[in-house]
Amino acid sequence: MSGKELQGHCLRGSQVTKDFPRNQDALVFKAMGKLVAFIFCFFLADLALSQTIYSRDKLTLLADSLHVEGFYQEALSLRKQAVDEGKQTSKAYQTYLEAKYYHTQSAYFENLSYDYYNPNAAISKNQKTTYLDSALIAAKKAQKTYASVKHPDKKFQYQIQNRIYHQTAYLGNWKEALAEAKWGYEILKDTLSENDKTFVDLIYDIGYIYSQLGDFSKAVENYQHSLNLYRKIVGENHTDIAQAYNNIAVEYRNLGLRQKELQSLLKAKQIWEKLNREEDKNFLYKCYGNLFYWYSYYGDFEKADEYLLKKRKLREDDFSITEFGFLRNKEEVYKDELLENHDLMVYYRQRKDTAKSMVYLSKTLKTLRGKSSLQDFEVKHLIAALKATGELEQTSNVEESISCLDKAIDLADKYQLQYYTNSFPLKLQKLKLLVEVTHDQFAFSELCSQLEPYMHAQNSDGQFQFWLLKAKNARFNNNEKAASKAYDLAFKTLLNAPEKPLDTIEFQDLKPLISFETVQGLLDMAEFHTILFSLHDEGKELDKAKVKLLLASKVYNELYLGNRYNDELYNVNKRLNTQLLECALLTPKDDLFLIRALNAVENGGAKLTWSRFIFNNQRQHLKIPNELLEKEDELKAQLNFYQKKVVNEPEVSEDKLLLWKEKIYQLKEDLSLLQDSIKIKNAAVFQWNAKEFSITEFQKSLLPNQAVLKYVMTEKKVFPILISNKTLKISKPLDAALLNVQLKSVLEILKHREPNYSEPLANLSHLLLDGTALNSFEKITIVPDGALYYLPFETLYLDKKMPDISYTSSLVLFQAQGYSNFSSRQVQIGAFATSPETSRLFHAHEELVSILAEFQGEAFYNATRQQFLNKANDFNVLHLAMHSEINGNSPEFSSLIFDGEDRKLFISELYNENLKASMVVLSACDTGNGFYENGEGVISISRAFTFAGVPSTVMSLWKVDDETTQIIMKAFYKHLKKGETKDLALKNAKLDYLESTKDPLLKHPYYWSGFVVAGNTQALVANHHYWWFLIVLPLVSLILFRKKLLQFFKK
Template sequence: MHLFIYNLTFGQRDFNALDSILEYETSLSYKKKKIDSLLHITAKKNIKDLTFVISIYFYQNQNYTDALFYGNLNLKSIRDQKNIDSLPYRRSLCNMGLFHYQNKSFDLSENYYKSVLLQNKIDKYQGRAAYRLGVIHQENGDYYTALSYYKMAKNSYFESSYTKGEIESSIKIAEIYESLNGKLNLEKGRKILLDILNSKRIATIDEIYLQDIHLILGNLYDQEFLGDKNKSEKHYLKSLEIAKIRGDEFFETGIYNNLGNLYLKHDLEKAYSYLSNGLKHSNSNWVKAIFLHNLGIYYFKAKNYEKAIECIELSITKYLNLDKTSSIASVPEIELESSLYKNYILDAYVFLIGYKNMHKKTKKELNTIYKDIDIAERLIDYIRFEIEDQKSRLYWQKQASKIYQNATKTAFLTNNPEKAFHFMEKNKAVLLLKDIKDRELKKHANLPNDILKKEEQLKNNIYQLQDAYVFNEISKKDSIHDILFNSKIIYHNFIDSLKVDYPKYYNYKTLTKITSLKELQNSLTKEQLIIEYILNEENGYGLLIEKEATTFFELEDISLLNKYILEFKSKIRSPFITKKDFESYKELAFLLFQKLFPFNNASKYIFNKKITIIPDDNLQNFPFEALIISKKELASESYLITSAEINYAYSISFLKENQNISRNSTTNFTGFAPVYFTYDNQLTALKRSENEIIDAENFFSGHLFTKNNATKDTFLQNTHDSKIIHLSTHANATDSIIPWVAFGDKKMSLNELYTTKNNAELVVLSACNSAQGTLNKGEGVMSLARGFFYTGANSVICSLWNVDDKSGQYITTNFYKHLKKGNTKSKALHLAKLEYLKNHSLSETSPYYWSSLILIGDAGSINTSSYLWVWFLIIGSLVFIIFLWWLKKRK
């Protein structure tokens, strides 16, 4: 903690009087009475300096209530002097932020620190405020926001030549990279710290910072991607050496834990020696918790599962500061919500649930695990609710996925499909579901239009800056990053202000409801099947759900299955040329069908069914309809598509929520086909694309934009009121930085797409790889298709790989033909693909040509009927009635 104390000059009489009061050995309450009397007779001009010193005195005595009281007086006196643009004002704001932080009023603490940043004065107080905001967000698990604040602090300290603060911020940045893990992040963390050690200023760095640098470097070398035992141990021992010289026993003990953790991978006996000895010398609950956590891992590796579980459970009680009699099965709500160690606790529960699944034998014993799962779920929900940054939310969804994978295993071992379905749903598209739900609920908050417009403008500005950051050269990235980060601060401050001015706006942000298995089954017909999967590198499970029954199955030999899935995806992305190609594919596709549908008479069971598949992990963007369900001679007669109607969904909960949104569009069809892309030589002309949307418009009248008219602006202006939006163009969603879709004059990024709105029942993306994107475990693929769902679509037809122009046009044209006849979206696409197979032969029947286009989302029909006939009927009836009246009158 750092307080900002200056040599103060004020009336000597008042100073001497205050000095006497503070040094007098009596109770704080008595001192407070004397202080109040002194302030009552003190000249106004001295109040500012007196209250500043008094607030610090109470803070140092851990009396945060009085520290805040006098800190407020200090701020008021500065405001009264109309000096709010001064250094003393920013200093006092920083202190108020610190007092509130220690008083566990984290929201208020954050507001004071943000007030410092809003003054936009580059000095060490701006650095300190940014640094403390980094600490707050780091403790909440909002790592990406914390990283931005630490970078801001580092820049402020650098500009104000405050070397100590700059180094302190650099260490925290490296610490965040360690938490985020991954090869690139670990390399960044190492570079930052090694640059400090190799710089000329190394001789001026305090030993306490050198101690931290070597510790974190040890951690950065002791990681999955860059594991280097020797370098890790070298830095740990150097950190330990410094701690011993400094006499820092607390830190010394912590390093023994890190050494123990290092040796868990290399030498169990040595690991136990470090961990057990360190535990004996631990004084704080937090340090004991970490030792116990690692000892649990040690006992598990030593195959002493009972002891492993005991250690992990005890570590959780220490993290939460529970007494010895408390049970982790009934953790008080307040303890979970206010804990600063949510990430450590969640990690402990991942191990605990996994260990219990392996050790518990009877169903009764296994059922006790659900209490642990319930607490872990509550913890996950608290973390999600607190975090605004999208990257940090995705990070925690990935962590949550570990819990839900283990929880599904518990459900399988206890034969509980209801709970399994819940866990599978919580593992998929929860963030997308929350975004859609929040947007709908916000409509009922009754915010003024100018507020809604301002929020939209602020969000759009952030998206544009994110694109600018990616597309600009390296030399401009730092300045764009600073502007982007300031824009995020302004946006979050704006949202915070609405909590006070428009409480309904904030109250709509509730935890998202997940559909239950019973609710789903009640909505199904006898022809419908739902198949939902959950899998990772170690385990995999599936649920086959019918109206009256559920089949819960395990995917066996998951590592081999994942290998087959990747091989299948590779084979299907190009046409088959020889008979050997077909035979090799058939063998693999049939094997995968048996593994993914591992129940008796599967091919007969799914015959003539309407199947909705909710995939996971490696099964994302996997064309199930191209699987082989029997070993018939002709592959075209044994594809799954010939037996069943297939569509896909991100999750049932998202599907149901999205279907409930009211969509009322007056335009039936809007099509875009740029054809030529003169601004980018790498984008070839798509000469069939114009015919594709013309053919579609023959079935559904509407608006067509081709060639020079198919611009980004025409798209933005003409899609908000269309039932069907069709894009026949180039796209690249395999680009993990920023996916894009091409128009006649320029590209539109996924970030720009997020700023649009549509009201579509269906979006057809006849563009390459539009279902592809970065896979985020526990959430799904960040694709263009997902972008259209985010902006309002009820369903999306998208491509899994490069669409062949000829076959793509054939299938989409026939799709619209069958859709016009009143078929559902799923049935229309099903029939279009069957027609393609029926009317083509040899290599052209390769799944490459027909299985790329898939339907995600609502599978129902689209009502594109015109209501003009109703008006003609009404007008005709009126004319007839008038005619009869006229005849009657003549007679």
């Protein structure tokens, strides 16, 4: 079982009244009043109406109505009476009455079988089967009886057929059910239009039956057809639509279409949550389970936790054990426990927590092993558990791993005819083990020979993985020809048109197999082609590598949701970047591929900081309705409240902690939906940001004296990339291990004020900057990666030739920050300072006084957190002189420390703010420091202000000296007042400090290099020197012209 094949599925198009499970005996008493009223109303109605080709008698009319309402026992009594009284009618009508009797009898027995799911009248499974057998016998009698009618009523004929395929399916005979359902389709296709819901329900049910048979492509085809038709009939927000989305998502998973799977699940969830009906909770429960499973696969464990919590909340709801719930009897509880164990096993395996994964795996194996007979769901769970054991044991106990996989394969083969289990994915897993661990060539060849004859019957994802494994095995045996052939076959399985020439293939030519497995497979191919190029210098091999690398980047970008990076995304992206840049270095003259490779690197990078900055920065120009803003503020306040509860009360009970987490998840979702609505209503403002990054467009935005130096750090290499308005160059890769050793040593020297720093800094400068051709540029923006985030590059110069240096976390963010021009002519500074008695900042007061001597604004001494939040948007520059606190365990609960009782302003709170300032200066310790998160960069206070929409931040990389900070900040604002750009002003402030400081110890880089500027570096005030230039230039020109004129006349 490669997931949850049964999760969320159900047959739909049944004419039996299935407010099931229904207790038929209790129903007679509960609904007696309803029945009496119904009969009374019926006899007042016009009985002359005829809805069939027959002129029906009064008893049949009443029985038909009772049948439709679900009163089968009463209807059956009337049917018998009608048969007895109809013996004087035509032979055809007598046959019709007899068939009607058997049809109602069939519905009666089927309805009794639903008591298996009724907590108040639960029957045994054997009794359920007996009722279904009786129901099917009666339905087939109806079918046989009515077959003799020459001109049958097609609708009634289909009603009989509907019962037959449902009951056959409920008894587990899916192949026979498919044949019966298809016969039902033949009956209806010329009778009802595709806009009739009865017909659409049948198409949906055929899709469900195909799913049970393992024909996932056919299942998708029918589900999608029914989905399109349902929209026309019931609209988008209907439970039928949601069920179709949920079920088609499961098939997408089975087909390897992971992106489509998520899209469909989210649509189903949105509909059911919006409908908010009790009767849909069982479907929503299954949908949450599917979402939990998907996000576990994707590596977003916070989201997975959210859906696990939602699922558990529904399970604890009293509704779950009612007659409309999903834990109505021991079997449903048992199924749910098995499913929960399976999901948690997968979840912890994805989290690399083998011990916990084995705990849940053991529970399943302990429950199922040794059972003499297994039901269909037990077989599938046991197969999944054995497969997982094989995967987990393959490094520590290969023999046990193979044994478990063989047992799983035997089980799948044993139950293939009975439960339609498929051993192909299990054999693929065994092939993988044989290739990667045991290298048993005989076993590998034997297993391949078993699989190849059945390849045509497998889905594209299965075929793709098979040929990849064959290629991998051929590479292990140094068989280039066999590997090349297998890779070609693997690639063709991805294409809509396999014969299309390689050089014309674009992303849209691929099948929608958007998954990590597809990306890794394409990277394997590209790696192989690159190796062949290196060995044989065959240009066509490198061309193949380039095509597959660019396709891999496109698939990856489609898979990446644009939210927070995780380890799964990071590891795949790191490999992708390595191969793209190495390939670009192999062909230095191929400028087009270099451009496309760098675009791919940037487009595949983390987008969370960029997207949050864009939203909060651009919304400042919008007129958002007050009611939306008030609702947003309310959600933010509640979210901040519960987040602080979690961090401030760690000893709270587990139940209360889960309640708070549930509140946080729901508030985040509500806030996200509200903010999405703002984006949708202002699509013209936000849509331009959705376009892909273009390195050539980025180059056009750079000044002639400006360069960007981007570092891409991979597992073994660091790639320096120089970008200017005329240059695009990847320098020779650095050794990542060597760089990390030197970098760690230098950072220790800087932070601990160790002497003899010149030589280590010179060595690091040589490593990082030599070969980058930076000498001709006056302004340099660094895009760091990995531990380089903690390094101030100014220390690599140590002289007056130091360029103007700034920083950014990505090119796409830097480009967006550059568009945020400082529009106000009047600088207004909000300066906030605190100096607690336990840790005094003696120079903070003086610092604020000096700043406000240069610019207009207001100082807030002993500022409180609430004061800052209330006043921050009154200013276009914010200056904060205070302590900060780094939380190593939970980086997003790092904080700025204000005065007052509620002193801490957490990073997580700033994430949700919308600030109008064009620059924030964080004159506090460690504001650019924090925990480094793969792909995302440093989770710092500075980053939080970028989230909040501030395009420019000045921050500290370590605990800075109070007195030195005041000196540098004073000089920084003086230079800003002169109209200097922020990077130039900060450089000059540092140089001023070095010139004015006589003590050699205080010239240590620890004191002056810790502050850096990130983002937009434009000047705060216009530089007015050019006005003098405009005045003087004509005068000088006039004097020169006059002199030349006099010389001319003197000749």
